[in-house]
Structure formats: C-alpha cells, structure tokens
Amino acid sequence: MEKIIMGIDPGTNFMGYAVIRTNGGQRPLLLVSGVLDMNKIDDPYIKLQRIFKRTIQIIDSYHPDELAIEAQFFGKNIQSMLKLGRAQGVAIAAALERNIPIFEYAPKKIKMSVTGCGTASKEQVAVLLEKFIEIQRSSKNMDETDAIAIAFCHHIQGSLPTSGSSKAKSWSDYVKKNPEKIV
Numbered sequence: 208m209e210k211i212i213m214g215i216d217p218g219t220n221f222m223g224y225a226v227i228r229t230n231g232g233q234r235p236l237l238l239v240s241g242v243l244d245m246n247k248i249d250d251p252y253i254k255l256q257r258i259f260k261r262t263i264q265i266i267d268s269y270h271p272d273e274l275a276i277e278a279q280f281f282g283k284n285i286q287s288m289l290k291l292g293r294a295q296g297v298a299i300a301a302a303l304e305r306n307i308p309i310f311e312y313a314p315k316k317i318k319m320s321v322t323g324c325g326t327a328s329k330e331q332v333a334v335l336l337e338k339f340i341e342i343q344r345s346s347k348n349m350d351e352t353d354a355i356a357i358a359f360c361h362h363i364q365g366s367l368p369t370s371g372s373s374k375a376k377s378w379s380d381y382v383k384k385n386p387e388k389i390v
Contacts, residue, residue, distance in 0.1 A: 210365070211238070213271035213307075214358025215262070216350050217295040219254050220246045222261070223350030226269045227340060227358045235362055236341045238269055242350050251290070255297045262301035274302040275361030277353065278311040312360050317353075320360035332356050 209230045216223035225240035243261045245254045265271075276299065279292055302309050315325035321332050321339070333352045336342070340359055 210273070210362075211269060211271040212358045212361050213265065213269065213274045213302075214354040214356070214361065215274065215276045215298050216353035216357060217258075217276060217291060217298050218350060219251065219258075219290045219294045220244075221348075221350045222258055222294065222298070223348070223352070223354035224261070224265055225351065225354040225358050226265065226271055227355070227362065229362050234339065234341050235359060237355060239265070240351050240355055242348050251293075255293060258294055258297045259301050262298045263304065266301065266305045266307065271307060273308050273310060273361065274299075275310045275312060275357045277317065277357055278313050280314055310361055310364075312357060312364070317356050317360040320363045321356050329353070
C-alpha cells in the first residue's frame with residue numbers, strides 16, 4: 208500500500224523537511240527535502256509565520272497521508288526549549304489545518320530506527336539513510352537529513368507487526384478512540 212509521509216525537524220532558525228513515498232516492500236523514495244532558512248529573520252513571529260506557510264505549501268504540493276515530527280527533548284536552556292516548542296506547534300497546526308494525522312518521535316527513537324543505536328551520531332544516521340531510501344542527491348545539511356530520518360522512522364514504526372494494535376497512534380486517533388475522556 209502506497210503512503211506519503213512528511214517528516215519535519217522543527218527549529219526557529221532552520222526547519223528541515225522531507226516527503227517520502229513508501230510502497231509495500233520497495234525502498235522508500237524521497238520526493239522532496241530541504242531546509243527553511245530563517246536565520247536572518249529577527250522577528251520571532253515572522254519566523255513562526257514562515258514555518259506555517261512553508262509547511263502548508265509542502266502539504267498542498269505533495270498531499271502527505273501523515274506527518275512525523277521530532278518531539279521536544281529536554282535541555283538545560285529553557286528559552287531554547289520554548290522556541291523549539293513554538294516551531295513544533297506551528298508545524299503541527301499546519302498539518303491539523305489540512306487534517307493530517309501527526310506522529311511524534313523522540314530523537315533517540317529516530318536514531319534507533321535508522322541505525323539500531325539510539326546514541327548514533329547525525330553522520331551515522333546520514334550514511335545509513337542512503338542505504339534504506341532512494342535518494343537522488345546527498346544532503347550536507349543535517350536539518351534536512353534529520354527530516355528524512357524522521358519520515359523514515361515513521362515508515363519503519365508503521366511497518367512493525369505491533370503497529371496494528373489498538374493503541375492510539377496520534378492525538379486525533381486517541382480522540383476518536385476515547386471520546387468519553389475528552390472534556
């Protein structure tokens with residue numbers, strides 16, 4: 208069964224994005240990937256607007272079935288975490304605007320899915336991705352590579368035998384399965 212998966216590596220200076228097409232047992236094909244560079248924009252709200260608009264553009268161009276996004280990790284710098292959370296929230300809002308199911312993955316889970324080791328380096332992830340996904344060109348940008356890895360992680364997680372369980376796979380899925388718990 209064919210599925211289009213969009214991966215996003217959220218950030219307020221650089222947002223990596225990728226869209227892959229999976230088709231049964233064949234190697235996934237990278238349809239598009241890139242980086243939204245907002246490094247020279249000073250206004251944090253304009254950055255959030257750009258994230259929203261670019262995410263919508265990609266969704267409208269490639270019509271992904273699902274969005275996979277990197278979950279926030281806990282760091283020492285609270286301000287950085289808040290900014291990252293805003294960027295992630297805006298990308299999620301764009302997907303929700305187009306009724307796309309959302310799946311979050313921790314950085315270690317993404318690395319584990321690609322390399323088999325949750326503490327692998329970004330460089331190790333990049334090298335192994337090219338063995339698993341049909342990529343037309345190699346990316347030197349780690350935000351872009353991370354977005355490809357996030358989409359691939361979601362593909363791998365959806366391919367596991369346990370993925371058909373009744374456990375909720377996204378917030379929208381949880382709401383559908385648990386309407387009595389929603390206030």
